[in-house]
Amino acid sequence: xxxxxxxxxxxxxxxxxxxxxxxxxxxxxxxxxxxxxxxxxxxxxxxxxxxxxxxxxxxxxxxxxxxxxxxxxxxxxxxxxxxxxxxxxxxxxxxxxxxxxxxxxxxxxxxxxxxxxxxxxxxxxxxxxxxxxxxxxxxxxxxxxxxxxxxxxxxxxxxxxxxxxxxxxxxxxxxxxxxxxxxxxxxxxxxxxxxxxxxxxxxxxxxxxxxxxxxxxxxxxxxxxxxxxxxxxxxxxxxxxxxxxxxxxxxxxxxxxxxxxxxxxxxxxxxxxxxxxxxxxxxxxxxxxxxxxxxxxxxxxxxxxxxxxxxxxxxxxxxxxxxxxxxxxxxxxxxxxxxxxxxxxxxxxxxxxxxxxxxxxxxx
Numbered sequence: 001x002x003x004x005x006x007x008x009x010x011x012x013x014x015x016x017x018x019x020x021x022x023x024x025x026x027x028x029x030x031x032x033x034x035x036x037x038x039x040x041x042x043x044x045x046x047x048x049x050x051x052x053x054x055x056x057x058x059x060x061x062x063x064x065x066x067x068x069x070x071x072x073x074x075x076x077x078x079x080x081x082x083x084x085x086x087x088x089x090x091x092x093x094x095x096x097x098x099x100x101x102x103x104x105x106x107x108x109x110x111x112x113x114x115x116x117x118x119x120x121x122x123x124x125x126x127x128x129x130x131x132x133x134x135x136x137x138x139x140x141x142x143x144x145x146x147x148x149x150x151x152x153x154x155x156x157x158x159x160x161x162x163x164x165x166x167x168x169x170x171x172x173x174x175x176x177x178x179x180x181x182x183x184x185x186x187x188x189x190x191x192x193x194x195x196x197x198x199x200x201x202x203x204x205x206x207x208x209x210x211x212x213x214x215x216x217x218x219x220x221x222x223x224x225x226x227x228x229x230x231x232x233x234x235x236x237x238x239x240x241x242x243x244x245x246x247x248x249x250x251x252x253x254x255x256x257x258x259x260x261x262x263x264x265x266x267x268x269x270x271x272x273x274x275x276x277x278x279x280x281x282x283x284x285x286x287x288x289x290x291x292x293x294x295x296x297x298x299x300x301x302x303x304x305x306x307x308x309x310x311x312x313x314x315x316x317x318x319x320x321x322x323x324x325x326x327x328x329x330x331x332x333x334x335x336x337x338x339x340x341x342x343x344x345x346x347x348x349x350x351x352x353x354x355x356x357x358x359x360x361x362x363x364x
Contacts, residue, residue, distance in 0.1 A: 005018075006323045006324070006325045007323055007324045007325065007344075007347075007348035007351050007352065008325050008326060008344065008348070009324065009325060009326040009327050009337075009338045009339050009340070009344070009348070009352070010325065010326030010339060011154055011155075011178075011199070011301065011326065011330070011337065011339040012154070012177075012178070012196070012198045012199040012204075012339070013198040013199075013203060013204050014198065014199050014200075014326075014339055014341050014343070014344075015341060015343045015344050015348075016202070016203070016249070016253070016343050017253065017256045017342075017343040019252075019256050019259075020249060020252040020253055020256055020343075023252055024248075024249060024252065031047060032047060034047050038051065038244055038245055038248045039244065039245050041244070043238055043241050043242055043244050044238075048244055051244075051247065051248050051251055052073070052236070052237065052238075052242070052247055052251075053236075054251055055247060055248075055251035055254060056071045058251065058254040058255060058258060059071055059208070059210075059254055061258070062181070062254060062257055062258060062262055062263060063181075063185060063187055063210070063263070064184075064186075064187060065187050065210060066187060066188055068212060068213045068214075069187065069210050069211060069212050069213065070210075070211050070213065070216060070233040071208070071209070071210055071237075072208075072209040072210075072211060072229060072232045072233050072237050073206050073207070073208060073209070073237040073242055073243070073247055073250075074194075074206070074207040074209050074229075074232060074237075075205065075206065075207070075226075075242070075243055076207065077196050077204070077207060078104070078175055078177045078194060078195065078196040078207055079107065079111075080207075081175075081194050081207060081209070082107060082108040082110075082111035082112065083111045083112075083114070083115060083227075084227050084229065085108075085112070085146075085148065085173060085192070085194075086111075086112045086115045086116055086118075087115060087223065087227060088215075088218065088219045088220075088223065088227075088228070088229050088230075089145060089146055089171070089173070089191075089192075089215055089218055089219075090112075090115075090116055090117075090145040090146065091145060091218065091220070092116075092220075093117075094116075094117070094143075094144075094145040095116075095117040095118060095119055095141060095143070095144060095145065096112060096116075096117070096118050096119070096144055096145045096146050096147070096148065097118070097119045097120075097121040097140055097141055097144040097146070097147045097148070097170075098112065098118055098119070098120055098121060098147075098148045098149070099120075099121050099122045099123075099133065099138065099147070099148070099149040099150075099164060100120055100122065100123040100124070100125065101122070101123075101124055101129055101132055101133070101149065101150060101153055101156070101158055102124075102129040102150060102153025102154075102155055102156035102158060103129070103153065103154075103155040103156065103330075103332060104150045104153055104154060104155070104175060104177070105148070105149060105150035105153065105175070106125070108148055108150065108175060109148075112148070119141050119144070121138050121139050121140050121141075121147065122137055122138045122139070128156070128291075128333075129153060129156040129158060130156070130158070130291060130292055130293050130296070131292065131293040131295070131296040132158055132159075132160060132295075132296045133164070135164075135165050138164055138165070140166050140167055140170065142167050142170075144170050145170075145171075146170060146171040146172070146173045146191060146192075146215075147164065147166045147170055147171070147172050147173065148173045148174070148175070149164055149172075149173075149174055149175070150174070150175040150176075150177075151174050151175065151176045151179055152176070152177075152178045152298050152300050152301065153178075153298070153301070154177070154178040154199070154300075154301050154330075154339070155301070155303070155330040155332060155333055155337075156291060156292065156303065156333060157290070157291050157292045157297065157298045157301045157302055157303040157337070158292045158293075158296040158297070158298060159179060159296070159297065159298035159299065159300065159301075163186075163189050163190075171190075171191025171192065171212070171214075171215055172189060172190050172191055173190070173191055173192045173193075173194075174190055174192070174193050174194070175194060175195070176193050176194070176195045177194075177195045177196040177199055178199045178200070178298075178300050178301060178339075178341075179200065179298070179299075179300045180193075180195035180197075180199070180200050180201055180208065181195075181200050181201055181253075181254075181257060181263065181266070181342060182200055182263075182266060182267065182270050182299070182300060182341070182342055183263055183266075183267035183270070183299075184263045184264055184267060185263075187210060190210070190212070191211070191212050191214075191215045192209065192210065192211045192212065192215055193209070193210045194207055194208065194209045194210070195207065195208050197246060197249075197250050199300075199339070199341055200253075200300075200341050200342045200343075201250050201253055201254075202246055202247075202249040202250035202252075202253050203245070203246050203249050204246070205243040205245070205246035206242070206243045206246035206247055206250060208250065209229065211229055211233065215229075216229060216230045216233055217230075219231075225239055225240075226239065226240065253343075257342070266342050269342075269346065270299050270300070270340070270342065271299055272346065272349075273299075273340045273344065273346060273349035274297075274298075274299035274300075274302070274340060274349075276349045276350060276352070276353040277302050277338055277340060277349060277352060277353060277356075278290065278297065278302065279353065280352070280353040280356040280357060280360075281302075281304055281356075283357075284356070284360050284364070285364075287306065287307065287360045287364045288304050288305070288306065288360070289304060289305045289306075290302065290303070290304045291303040291304060291305070291333060291335070299340070300339065300340060300341055301337060301338075301339050301340075302337065302338045302339075302340065303329055303330070303333050303335060303336070303337040304329075304335055304336050304337070304338075305334070305335035306335065306336070309334070311363055312329075312334070312335055312336060314363070315327070315336060315359055316328045316336070318355075318359065319352075319355055319359075322351075322355055323351075324348075324351060324352055324355060326339065327352075338352055
């Protein structure tokens with residue numbers, strides 16, 4: 001009998017692919033005939049060595065990662081990396097530039113300020129983060145140690161279509177947590193990409209970092225060991241015990257993506273799912289109001305409002321009763337939010353669009 005599954009729109013931790021859950025279930029007690037679970041085995045064992053190196057190889061293949069980059073699995077969530085990045089890559093006395101387009105880029109900037117000099121190269125705070133910058137609105141310090149931005153803002157639902165234009169020689173560092181692996185990316189344009197796994201790549205507990213060798217060469221001496229990207233890269237992400245189970249699940253997700261046809265294939269699916277949800281918003285005659293301007297809309301996170309908070313509360317209640325889970329918006333924006341990550345089935349996006357149309361008909 002198939003398990004009862006809800007339509008899971010949680011923003012993270014979020015839905016995982018059924019084939020991944022089925023494989024993890026089948027291997028829970030005995031991984032590859034070794035007589036134990038991945039949760040029980042030594043991270044120094046040949047079995048786990050195979051898991052983590054295969055995951056690296058599959059990620060490199062999927063994203064087309066050049067040879068002058070290292071893949072590092074880090075604990076502490078993307079939030080710890082907000083502090084690690086300036087500690088590792090902003091030399092003493094130097095400054096770094098930040099584009100602030102929502103809650104997560106704002107949080108990254110706040111952490112960097114605690115540790116040294118920063119500049120805000122763009123912010124849309126006055127408009128409550130409804131759009132991305134035009135090229136002419138971004139002011140980059142030509143001496144910046146790096147430029148940091150967030151590719152997709154989970155809370156405010158804005159997503160970059162192309163990378164910000166930065167002067168040659170300045171590394172571009174990107175938090176891709178909520179749209180990682182959702183579309184093809186030219187990794188060579190970045191000094192570093194990092195992503196908490198719990199939205200598109202796996203469960204919580206691990207961050208995937210892709211770091212160019214010249215940035216790793218900048219890391220100062222005498223860094224605390226677990227905050228030192230260079231040391232973590234040199235140790236193959238195993239200076240200490242890594243989050244073995246989380247890395248194992250990431251590896252299964254990567255294989256699932258490869259089976260679909262890679263990032264171009266999942267990008268096509270994601271755009272189709274997003275079109276269903278935005279179609280329900282745009283065809284409602286203003287009953288549903290999207291937060292982000294259409295030109296800046298995310299295909300991963302769709303925040304929207306209804307005419308009143310009372311209707312929003314009723315929407316959450318009735319959608320939950322219909323098996324649509326996780327649609328309450330973030331407290332800082334309010335309203336509703338649908339997170340339509342890679343693993344969300346097309347049928348879930350259709351179910352939401354139908355529910356939205358029915359709710360509009362009943363209460364509009």
